[in-house]
Every structure is written in structure tokens, then in C-alpha cells.
Amino acid sequence: MARMKFICDAERCIECNGCVTACKNEHEVPWGVNRRRVVTLNDGLPGEKSISVACMHCSDAPCMAVCPVNCFYRTDEGVVLHDKDVCIGCGYCSYACPFGAPQFPGQGSFGVRGKMDKCTFCAGGPEANGSEAEFEKYGRNRLAEGKLPACAEMCSTKALLAGDGDVVADILRNRVVQRGKGAEVWGWGTAYGSRQAGQPPATPAPAKQGGAA
Secondary structure, three states: OOOEEEEEOOOOOOOOOHHHHHHHHHHOOOOOOOOOEEEEEOOOOOOOEEEEEOOOOOOOOHHHHHOOOOOEEEOOOOOEEEOOOOOOOOOHHHHHOOOOOOEOOOOOHHHOOOOOEOOOOOEOOOOOOOOHHHHHHHOOEOHHHOOOOHHHHOOOOOOEEEEEHHHHHHHHHHHHHHHOOOOOOOOHHHHHOOOOOOOOOOOOOOOOOOOOO
């Protein structure tokens, strides 16, 4: 089973916000909620770059660890989803997430925030695939339709890649080899606890020759 992952190639991102618009349009997310956003690193300094950020569906997701009601679960493809019927809107996940992915639709009286919302990797939720209830709560389930997330498909420069982690890592690695730079992928190590996607596979050290002198 493929392990789904996101990669944003900062060398290609042009800060057009097409991914943000595609996400909002595809899922009709609540007003004030941004499942995906574009941020600028080192703004105004040499080496300034823009990246597209959303839930990275971490291998060891901190949101899952801190949720007091265990509303989070992981699919066979490694996508981290949550059950809005179980969520109590406590906000612990928003404090734990290193990517600022959890969003809340409102700031009502007495700190009432409503049910948490976040990127679903276009994989819907616990309701039946393609059902009206699923779309109303979580948006469109594109993975069940055999499609990739709308944000990645609509990226005009293909800076944002989504899909099988090994495949998208190989795509980025080939780009790095061709252009000779841009191997660092922001957030990859934090989310997946592995070497950078653009780095070549580690070469094993040669075995030492044994034997007594």
C-alpha cells in the first residue's frame, strides 16, 4: 500500500496561491478556514522562498498523541483524518501541530471555536465514500475517485507534489540532480522523520577487513 505524502519544491513555487484557491473551491470549506496556505521564508532577505503548507499527515502525528478524545485516525495510505462527531474543539491539536494545520471556524463567546477542520489529503472522513454527509463535513473524497489532491493537481508549476511518498521523492530527486540545487524540503524531516526527499540514497560504508595482525 502506498504511503501518501506531500512535497513542496520551493525552487518552483511562485506564490500564486492556486493551491489555496483549488482547495477552497473543491471542498467549500467554512469561512475563515484555510486548509492550505502559502507562506514566505526569509521574507525580504537573500534566499527568500515561498512554500505551500497544510497538514503533512505525519508518520508520528503529534495531534493524534494529544487529542483527549482520540478523534484522529490513520488510513491504510497513511493519511491522518479525524472524526468531527467526536471532536470537542479543545484546540490541543492546534498547539501540538508544527505546521499550524488544525483550523477552527469561529471564535465565539466563552472561547467556543467549533469543530476542528484541516486538510484531509482529499480523502474525506469516516462517513461513506462520496456521501452527502461526508462532503458536508470534510469535503470531496478525491482519493476514493482515484484522483490526487486538488491542490497538487492545480499547481501550475508542479511545485506541490502529492501521492506515493517514494514516487514524489524520486521526482524531486531527479529535479535536484538536473538543476544542481534545492535538495532541502521544508518540513519533510519533521513530518516523516526521514532524510530529505531530494537527497540521494545513503551509500553504505565499506566493510572493514578483519583478521588478526
